[in-house]
Amino acid sequence: MELNAITIGFVVFTIFTLGGGIGVVTTRNLFQGTIWLMVSLFGVAGYFVLLSAPFLAAVQVLVYIGAIAILITFAVMLTRSVTRIKERYIRILPSFIVSLALFLILLFGVTVPIFSGHLPESAPEYVASTRDLGAALVDENGYVVPFLLASVLLTAAMIGAIFIARDESA
Amino acid sequence: MAPLWMYLAVAAALFSLGVFGVLARRNAVAVLMSVELMLNAVNINLVAFWRYSETGTDLLLNGYAFTAFVLIVAAAEAAVGLAIIITVYRNRRSVIPEEARALKG
């Protein structure tokens, strides 16, 4: 890999993604944890740009930083005694071993195809645009059923969450 | 262009971080954030495979569209999960999943 804009971008976004991820699982303060999560997810949005999916990157920023971050901070403030939990972790050692083992297995699975030459080295030139996605979403032969199911899911989630969170006494 | 396996390796690391958070963190909100990390690791994989797959003449949109669906599921999960956490906190003054045993038989 030579030094070019994509390489620099990749390195920067890797630092963002993994650094933010480490911040999420280690920080004691949940508000800072939310900020770390946003740093991490911003890095993921950067990957989407590098992978020629700018629409997904914009949506990632819009949904996570614009909405889910706000929602999590609201929830953190609503459950304020969270900072008072003394110990951050439970069963820290087994969890660490399990996740490390998982990482090694995944890394093994990722790297083996390189040596057998199964993984593509370069990407095709042409990439689908947002318009293609929009056309496919509502196409009979495309994703129209998942598209409508997603709407049902969102409706159900909203009704359910309002039903749960609403304070009956108020 | 960075080769495919690099994206996959980063996604694997992010996923493992999420798994560690889900298993080890005590606070329900932190567990939820770790789940978000795992979902995003999956999204990196989906987009990377989509980008590197051979499209030929026909447009292949599976990975692209699926990522959008994962995003929606992640949002729905966050909304309902946080609502449950708030309600449990209101009734029990606790945000530790192990202490919420109301639904256990």
Place this chain on the structure above:
Amino acid sequence: MDELCTGLCSVLVEAGADAGLAQFLSLLVGVLLVSGVPLITVILLIWIERKVAARIQDRIGPNRVGPVGLLQTIADMIKLLSKEDITPAAADRVLYNAAPLVSFASVVLIWAVIPFTPFHYGVDLEIGALYFVAIASFGALAIMVAGWASNNKYALLGAFRVVSLLVSYEVPLVFALLLPVLLAGSMSLLDIVNAQTGMWFVALSPLAFVIFYISSQAETGRAPFDLIEAESELVAGFNIEYSGMKFGMFFAAEFLHVFTNGILMALLFFGGWMGPLYYESPLIAFAWLGAKGGLIYFTTLWLRNTVPRLRIDQIMAFNWKFLVPLSIANVILISLALKIMQELGWAPRDLMGASFGQMLPTTFILLVINGFMILYLLGMMRKRGREARRESQIAQASLAQAAAD
């Protein structure tokens, strides 16, 4: 900056520079040129804002420093620079200092996609319209962070209120934004402007413009939605603990955001640089865009200095029970009518090349639909107003009765 880049690039490469470095340098020059526009305007904007506010309130406004007070902002800047910077002892220092930077940067970053003329723009992103909504969400997060990091109850409460206001009004804003995207069939701001060659989008759906206007007024926290500076209720809101230049940055970000919204509305609904003779010279095109954006900006200032502040429950009710349903209904009705007309062949499928004459039937029908919606709304509002007046009369009468007893 497209042409400039290639020009500068080739010059540098011929001078013996590395190709990658040349490209980086030319991009950097482009960034500095594009970001120079908002950074210079913001200094002027503060003066304009104060002058307009003063005239509306029958005052003279700044008139001592420099000709007609033009240098007042510079004087203010020097004052702010020499102010002691106080960080509360209990604050989260990193986040406390980062918040004003993010807040200002989130506004400046919008200018990367704004096309100044048909040929002069930073970049023309395929997802331009979504880009500026996404970037604006950093602003909301910055306010949240500022409120939390100050470690002050007033600041946090102010931040909560402001953020819930911002996110609420983003819903009608995005629905109103959906219409220009839908009509142009593209999210690139350049395409959206070019699709208005035949007819400005404000003529196709005035309601979408009004909704966008109201919600962007709320997004910038201006009256009647100025909960950000509800001095009488929240001391000063989320920026209470900030002083000196850091406070100045939140202030400048707000001022710049208002003007940016004016320019965006000019681009999305008023044909951007379209106007007589715009193709003659980029300068004329630029002047048209500035004039339209400036006019919209002036009306927002006018509104700000005329109307009183609403209560938060009124603001929320107005958004969720009026603006959101209205914006959804507007998108549904306009898109339905347009699709039917497209199927019948009355409306062009591609607005990019449509002429004024081709657009006339479409415009007429869509305008009639919007007109009916507005008439219905006005009737509804009059009815609600009558009911509210009657209720308050009854309440007053019963109060008087109680006092007499």
Place this chain on the structure above:
Amino acid sequence: MNVLNEWAFIGIFAVMAPVFPALPIVIAWLFRPRKPNALKSSTYECGVETIGDTWVQFRVQYYIYGLIFLVFDVEMVFLFPWAVAYNEMSLFGFVAGFLFIFLLTDALFYAWKKNALDWK
């Protein structure tokens, strides 16, 4: 300019954008007086030390507004591609998008009927 070049521009812009506001702050840091004392850096509230945690309990209504906003925001993931493809779309595609919006309007209607939209 190709697509990634455009994003390189955005990237440089994103790096530069916080620098502009940082510059005056740094300049101010060079010139400003520094006379801190405990009273100045105490939390601004009524002149006495703050009692209790800053993280006071907030009302759940904030969360509900955030929640409804989240659902409508996520909806945009699908509505923007739909709007972009609108002009070339068949009537079937339009009806699918119409149904999508309609279903979500239902959820808003439910929230309205349950008084979840009122500021309590």
